[in-house]
Each structure stands twice: as structure tokens, then as C-alpha cells.
Amino acid sequence: MLCVLISPKPARGRNLAPRFLSTPPAAAALATSPDQHLPWRAEQQQQLATTEELRSEVARPAPIDTNSAIFALLSCRSLAQLKRVHAQVVCTAILAVPSVANKLLYVYTRHGALADAHGLFRTMGERDKVSWSVMVGGFGKAGDHRNCLVMFREFVRSGSRADSYTLPAALRACRDTSDSNMGGTIHQLACKVGMDADLFVSAALVNMYARCGLVVDARKLFDGMPARDLVTWTVMIDGYAEGENPVDALALFDRMLLQGVRPDKVTMVTVVSACAKLGALHKAKTVHDYILGKKFPLDVILGTAVIDMYAKCGSVDAAREVFDQMKEKNVISWSAMISAYGIHGCGKEALELFPVMLQNGVLPNQITFISILYACSHAGLVDEGRQFFYSMARDYNIEPDVKHYTCMVDILGRAGRLGEAMELMDGMTVEKDEGLWGALLGACRIHRDMSLAEKTAASLLELGPKNPGYYVLLSNIYANAGRWEDVAKVRELMTSRGLKKTPGWTWIEINSETHRFNVGDKAHPQAAQIYQMLRSLSRKMELAGYVPDTNFVLHDVDEELKAEFLYTHSEKLAIAYGLVATPQGTAIRMVKNLRICGDCHTFCKLLSAVEQREVVVRDANRFHHFKEGSCSCGDYW
DNA sequence: TTAGGGTTAG
Numbered sequence: 001m002l003c004v005l006i007s008p009k010p011a012r013g014r015n016l017a018p019r020f021l022s023t024p025p026a027a028a029a030l031a032t033s034p035d036q037h038l039p040w041r042a043e044q045q046q047q048l049a050t051t052e053e054l055r056s057e058v059a060r061p062a063p064i065d066t067n068s069a070i071f072a073l074l075s076c077r078s079l080a081q082l083k084r085v086h087a088q089v090v091c092t093a094i095l096a097v098p099s100v101a102n103k104l105l106y107v108y109t110r111h112g113a114l115a116d117a118h119g120l121f122r123t124m125g126e127r128d129k130v131s132w133s134v135m136v137g138g139f140g141k142a143g144d145h146r147n148c149l150v151m152f153r154e155f156v157r158s159g160s161r162a163d164s165y166t167l168p169a170a171l172r173a174c175r176d177t178s179d180s181n182m183g184g185t186i187h188q189l190a191c192k193v194g195m196d197a198d199l200f201v202s203a204a205l206v207n208m209y210a211r212c213g214l215v216v217d218a219r220k221l222f223d224g225m226p227a228r229d230l231v232t233w234t235v236m237i238d239g240y241a242e243g244e245n246p247v248d249a250l251a252l253f254d255r256m257l258l259q260g261v262r263p264d265k266v267t268m269v270t271v272v273s274a275c276a277k278l279g280a281l282h283k284a285k286t287v288h289d290y291i292l293g294k295k296f297p298l299d300v301i302l303g304t305a306v307i308d309m310y311a312k313c314g315s316v317d318a319a320r321e322v323f324d325q326m327k328e329k330n331v332i333s334w335s336a337m338i339s340a341y342g343i344h345g346c347g348k349e350a351l352e353l354f355p356v357m358l359q360n361g362v363l364p365n366q367i368t369f370i371s372i373l374y375a376c377s378h379a380g381l382v383d384e385g386r387q388f389f390y391s392m393a394r395d396y397n398i399e400p401d402v403k404h405y406t407c408m409v410d411i412l413g414r415a416g417r418l419g420e421a422m423e424l425m426d427g428m429t430v431e432k433d434e435g436l437w438g439a440l441l442g443a444c445r446i447h448r449d450m451s452l453a454e455k456t457a458a459s460l461l462e463l464g465p466k467n468p469g470y471y472v473l474l475s476n477i478y479a480n481a482g483r484w485e486d487v488a489k490v491r492e493l494m495t496s497r498g499l500k501k502t503p504g505w506t507w508i509e510i511n512s513e514t515h516r517f518n519v520g521d522k523a524h525p526q527a528a529q530i531y532q533m534l535r536s537l538s539r540k541m542e543l544a545g546y547v548p549d550t551n552f553v554l555h556d557v558d559e560e561l562k563a564e565f566l567y568t569h570s571e572k573l574a575i576a577y578g579l580v581a582t583p584q585g586t587a588i589r590m591v592k593n594l595r596i597c598g599d600c601h602t603f604c605k606l607l608s609a610v611e612q613r614e615v616v617v618r619d620a621n622r623f624h625h626f627k628e629g630s631c632s633c634g635d636y637w
Numbered sequence: 638t639t640a641g642g643g644t645t646a647g
Contacts, residue, residue, distance in 0.1 A: 234644045
């Protein structure tokens with residue numbers, strides 16, 4: 001076939017059926033390639049002609065009817081195969097049948113061949129709603145949001161009414177580009193054409209607003225909907241979970257159940273992921289029991305979500321149990337388990353899993369290496385980390401990106417090898433971002449390297465970081481050195497850039513309920529008991545040798561006041577409540593939104609011995625398991 | 638000839 005289409009002269013030695021002589025326009029388009037007019041290309045074609053002619057005898061397109069064409073299109077496994085069927089369709093002149101042409105368009109988009117699909121679309125004589133929606137949806141699914149919206153606009157301008165296929169596709173493009181302005185415009189259009197109450201459109205609208213960070217607008221829309229289906233509930237739950245509001249996500253799920261709506265597997269994945277964000281082990285077990293009770297199969301997606309949930313709720317053992325039970329595992333499941341070990345400081349276990357993954361025929365990807373390097377970093381495995389870092393490109397053809405460099409700088413920096421970290425950064429070709437400089441600055445804090453800290457901070461501040469954490473880090477470094485004027489300057493810079501320090505909070509799960517504490521919080525109904533417990537605890541702890549480490553208080557105030565600040569840190573209030581509300585011997589499990597403070601870390605270690613309690617803290621970076629006076633992080637965090 | 642669609646894991 002190819003020979004007939006590309007050969008400039010009549011083929012020799014065979015009779016061509018008349019249909020091959022008059023090449024239809026679409027078939028000509030098929031043979032077009034951008035470089036076909038280049039001289040070397042023409043020469044090459046001449047040389048290839050004989051072989052291709054022979055081949056074409058075998059591969060000559062056979063006539064095909066409409067039904068067989070649709071069946072053949074749906075069974076295409078490769079783009080080459082698809083192009084052969086396309087040629088058959090062209091030769092049989094059934095491209096004029098809309099269902100065939102549209103199916104062809106659709107299958108091209110499914111193979112990610114959007115240029116081919118678009119080429120065909122442009123030459124199609126008759127384009128109906130399906131052709132348009134295939135193109136709008138095709139560009140969207142391929143991640144080409146711009147062309148998705150261009151097609152949508154063309155569709156609307158062609159005088160067609162936006163429908164329940166094209167509107168959700170266009171809204172998804174807005175969601176994926178976080179363009180709530182465009183999303184709002186499309187919302188108005190949906191209202192204008194009376195499509196806003198359609199279930200597909202309204203689910204897409206709720207999803208778009210929520211994922212663009214406008215959860216309140218999403219909820220208003222959700223509450224005002226005349227009808228809701230499972231997907232609408234699911235996207236709203238997901239909106240809360242993704243918006244870092246897992247409490248509302250889980251509350252909405254409970255409400256959904258109360259209203260008699262039965263969740264499906266996708267809803268459960270969303271709920272499990274909300275639970276992972278929350279970090280409450282009791283709740284995690286309840287959700288897992290629900291999944292088992294309702295007999296949802298733990299397939300690769302739900303199973304992986306459950307692994308991640310248990311890991312982030314503090315039980316790496318439960319995560320491993322689920323991992324072992326899963327029949328099908330992909331690279332995401334393996335990476336989730338490696339990451340689970342990593343955040344719990346079990347570097348050895350994480351690294352042991354890597355070769356097992358390979359033995360199971362699963363190849364690592366970029367994220368697997370981030371999980372591995374993270375595990376090395378939090379277990380102090382410098383040499384191992386370095387080996388993995390260099391093996392990425394060499395053995396797996398995965399070029400390290402800025403995140404991998406950040407992990408590596410973290411590994412070297414924490415281990416005190418600041419010079420090596422700098423060297424690595426000097427030699428990198430990928431663009432440096434604030435996270436990378438932040439990692440180096442963190443290392444400067446740990447090893448008190450004032451001069452490098454200043455240089456690093458200069459580069460960091462030049463990038464204009466949006467994360468208040470980096471300013472606080474720098475301010476901490478100055479405060480530790482007693483440079484209060486510089487502390488004030490950093491604070492001023494933060495204010496001028498419109499940033500505020502993220503307030504620290506800790507919550508603790510008691511009897512399946514979470515209780516949240518801020519610094520100096522007195523809002524809890526049992527506040528009196530909590531503060532009384534804190535006073536008796538501090539006496540006991542000081543007798544056992546605890547000395548408040550006032551270096552962690554950064555206000556320029558006297559020592560006595562500093563100690564008072566320390567005692568009302570949210571971590572300590574949560575611990576005190578844990579002691580008040582749970583029987584002796586029960587583990588105390590907490591989640592903190594920021595990194596645990598150094599003084600609270602010391603406090604937890606001592607408390608685990610004095611009170612004979614296991615204390616588990618998830619902070620913004622990792623888990624700390626305190627037991628009998630020491631922490632699983634080995635004071636290395 | 639009735640094709641195309643909204644939600645999910647590290």
C-alpha cells in the first residue's frame with residue numbers, strides 16, 4: 001500500500017485495481033510526511049520502491065465493510081495497524097460513513113495520535129457533534145489543554161450547542177490548568193444553553209471549581225444541584241481531600257452514606273486518600289473494614305491507595321500486609337511501599353524492596369527514585385543514595401530532575417557533606433528551584449554553617465519563595481546566632497511579600513475523634529485538666545532531667561518567658577490531652593502540620609521512657625516513633 | 638450510522 005501512495009511512477013509488473021489509481025484525498029494525507037520533499041528523502045524512496053512494492057503485494061488493503069471496519073478499528077493494537085485499517089477504509093470509500101469516520105478519529109486520539117486525528121478531522125466533509133466532541137475530548141485527554149479549548153471554541157463558533165460531552169471536556173482542561181476564569185466563562189455558557197443541570201456538566205463544574213481551589217464555590221454548586229449522582233458526591237469529597245481538608249471530606253462521605261448513596265470503587269479510593277491525608281489510624285482501620293465488608297476488590301489502584309493510607313496513618317506493618325495481599329502490583333504500588341518505609345525511617349527495608357521489584361518484572365520510574373532517595377536521606381544512607389542517584393540515568397535511562405537533586409542535596413547536607421552538596425549543585429544542568437535551595441539551607445541550619453547559609457539564602461530569596469517555611473528557616477538560623485536585627489529583616493521581607501508564618505497545630509486521635517491544638521490553645525473543653533496535666537508532667541520531666549531548650553523559641557524575650565512558650569507548644573498540649581484521655585500504656589498518636597520542634601522532640605523521647613508510652617508523631621516530613629527514651633529517626637530528621 | 642462523556646493510587 002505504501003508503495004502505491006509514495007511511488008512517483010507507475011508500479012512495475014503488476015495490475016493495479018482501479019481504486020488504487022485514484023488516490024482519495026484522505027489517503028494522500030496519510031502518506032504525507034513533513035520531510036518527504038527533502039532531496040535525500042526522494043532518493044531514499046526510489047531505492048525503497050522495489051522492496052515496498054513487493055511488500056505491498058502482501059499488505060494491499062482488502063475491501064472492508066462498515067461493521068468489519070468498526071470492529072477492526074476497535075481491535076487495533078498499534079498506530080501502524082490503525083493506519084492500515086485507515087487505508088482499507090479509504091480504499092473502500094466508507095470514510096463518508098459518519099460512524100466509521102468518527103470511530104477512526106476516536107481511535108487515533110486513543111493512540112495519542114492527535115496530529116493524525118486532527119488531519120483527518122480537517123479533511124472530513126461532514127463533521128457532526130460526535131466528531132467535535134472526539135477532538136475536544138481527545139486533545140484534553142492527551143494533555144493538550146490549549147488545543148482542547150481551541151477546538152471547543154471553534155465548535156461553539158460553528159453554531160453548535162455545547163453539550164454534555166464537549167462541556168465536561170473543556171471544563172477538565174480548565175481544571176488541569178487551574179484556570180478558574182476560563183472555567184467560570186464556560187460555566188456561564190453552560191447556563192446560557194441550559195446545560196448546567198446536566199449531571200455530567202455539573203460534576204465537571206464541581207470538580208473544576210474544587211480543584212482550582214474554590215472549594216466554597218464548588219460546595220455552593222453542589223448544594224444547589226437539583227439532582228446529584230455518585231460522581232457528583234465523589235468529586236465533592238475529592239475536592240475537600242485535595243484541598244487539604246480531609247475532615248470535611250470524610251464528613252461528606254458519612255453524609256452520602258446516610259442518604260443511602262452507595263459508593264463505588266472510585267469513591268472509596270477518594271475516601272482512602274482523604275484518610276491518608278488526615279493520618280488517623282483508627283479511622284483508617286474503619287475505612288479498610290468498610291472496604292472489606294462491602295467486598296470491594298483490592299485492585300491495583302484501591303490497594304495502592306490503602307498502602308499509602310496505612311503508611312501515612314503510622315502503620316507501616318499494616319501497609320506491608322496489604323501490599324503482600326495484592327495480586328496485581330504496578331510501579332505505583334511498589335513506589336508507595338518504598339515510600340512507606342522511607343517516611344518511617346526504615347531505609348534498609350526500602351532498599352531491599354528495590355531488587356525484589358525488578359525481579360517481579362517491574363521497572364522503576366522517576367517517582368520510584370524519589371521514594372528511594374527520600375528513604376536514604378531519612379536513614380542517613382549516604383553511599384547507597386549516591387549509588388542510586390548515579391544509577392538512574394546509567395541503568396534505567398531516567399534523567400534526574402530537580403526533585404532528585406533536592407533529595408541528593410538533602411542526603412549529603414544532613415550528613416554534613418555541605419561541600420559535596422554544593423559541588424553537585426554547581427554541576428547540575430537542570431534549573432534550580434526554591435525547594436533545592438531550601439534543602440541546602442536546611443542542611444546549613446543543622447550544621448550551623450553561617451557563611452553558606454547566607455549565600456544560600458541570597459539565592460533562595462532572589463527566587464522570591466512563596467513558602468513561608470523558608471523564611472522561617474532563615475529566621476531560625478539568624479535567631480540561633482543571636483542576630484535579631486537580621487531576624488527582623490527576614491520578617492519584614494515576609495510581610496512585604498504578603499506572606500505569613502503558617503501557624504503550627506497538632507491533632508491527636510482519641511476514640512476515633514480528632515482533637516486539634518494550636519500554640520497556647522485553651523479552647524478545648526478539657527483545657528483545665530490538660531494544663532494541670534502539663535504542669536505535673538513538666539515537674540516530673542524536669543526531675544527526670546529535661547531542660548527546656550530555649551533555642552527553639554525565636555522571640556527575643558527573656559528565658560523564663562521562652563520556657564513558658566515551649567510548654568504550650570501544640571505538640572505538648574496534644575500529649576497532655578493524650579495522657580488525660582487514654583488509659584496508661586496506650587500509644588499516643590499525633591499529627592503535626594509543620595516539622596516537629598527540636599525541644600518537643602526531646603520532650604517526647606523522655607516522656608516515652610518516663611510515662612512508659614509509645615508516642616508516634618507524623619510531622620510535615622516523616623514519622624517519629626518514640627519508645628523507651630529514643631526515637632526511630634535517631635535524632636536525624 | 639447513533640459513534641463521543643464527568644470521578645481514582647505513589
